[in-house]
Amino acid sequence: MKIKSTKLVYFSPTGTTKAVVEGVAQGIDAIEVERIDLTKPESRLKPLHTGKDELLIIGVPVYMGRVPEVIREWLQSIKAKKTPVVCIIVYGNRVYDDALLELTEILVADGCLPIASGAFIGEHSFSSVEIPIAAGRPNIQDLSQAEAFGCKINEKLAAILSVDEIGKLNVPGEFPFRGATKLWNVDFIAVGSDCNQCQICAEVCPVGAISKENSRQIDQEKCITCCACIKKCPLHARTIKLGPVHDASIRLNTLFKEPKQPDFFY
Incomplete structure (x- = not known):
């Protein structure tokens, strides 16, 4: 299957999700690439329309085990016509709960066809020098795995003649989705x-x-x-x-010290 263009879409306030998405794109070796950085509020004002000869790589961080509420409406507004999509979530070494399933189902409802999904680890937003939580992730090994993931996606695309050959992608998660969509309202x-x-x-x-x-x-x-x-x-x-955010960072540092590795689904 020939892909005419690739769109990289990411929400990445601290840069970890962007790094992973770029790593996957490097493995796919896309020629014509458009980047849509949803971190910028103005980027969330313009809807996205895609076709079946394009490839979407969409990456979001995990907030409270869910897709960030701030971008959910934009994601749900995508108009796709059997567009192959790679779904990527990045979490801070705790758990990603139902975020990958939620992202996948949103994009399927938009008209996308998930061809692969990945759950990567990124330095937690609460991480600091004093209280490190997945510090430095994604690291060189993570980005190498992201590139290898992209290479495998490229092989999968090359092995099919059309989007109609893309089967159902199963990813972990539960419905109704767990986790919270409303974040803390706290002076921290x-x-x-x-x-x-x-x-x-x-x-x-x-x-x-x-x-x-x-x-x-x-x-x-x-x-x-x-x-x-x-x-x-x-x-x-x-x-x-x-306060509560500082306390949460201590718990995360204490309970989730063991470095987790990316999960891939094809």
Whole structure:
């Protein structure tokens, strides 16, 4: 089967999901590639339409065992005509619960045909130098596995004549979906005296929760606890306060130290 173009779609506040998707695309060795970065709010305003001679590679992080609510409506608005799709989720070394099944079912309802799925590990958004949780993931080995995953997908595409030969893809998960779609509404970010109001945090926030006039002002109801503002602050002026998020990071560090490996489904 000949693919005319490939679209890479990802929501990646801290860059881990983007890295995995790019690794898979490298293995597929796509020639004509379009990137749709859903982390940017403006990218979520334009609907996506695809055909059967295109390939979609869609990657999302796992939030509370689910597909992030902030992008669910956009994903559900995709209009596809038997478009082959690779479904990718990235989780912080805990569990991915039903996120992969949820993403797969959303895309099937859109008219996509899942040809392969993968669950990868990325550094947890709550991870820090003091309390590391899957620190440095995806690492070189993870990205090598992502590329090998892409190579196998390429082989599978080459072995079929048309999308009509793509069978049902079974992935783990339960329905009704477990986990929570509503995230914590909690004041958890401390802004230190080193903050010089460079506004990089406001620029990288995927939901516009940080004031562009005063980066110390954070809209807790909008915040999705992705911690992009903390990880991308050039002066390390933002940290996690003592409280429920900090406590959760300690639990994750304690209970999920053993490095997990990616899962693949074809």
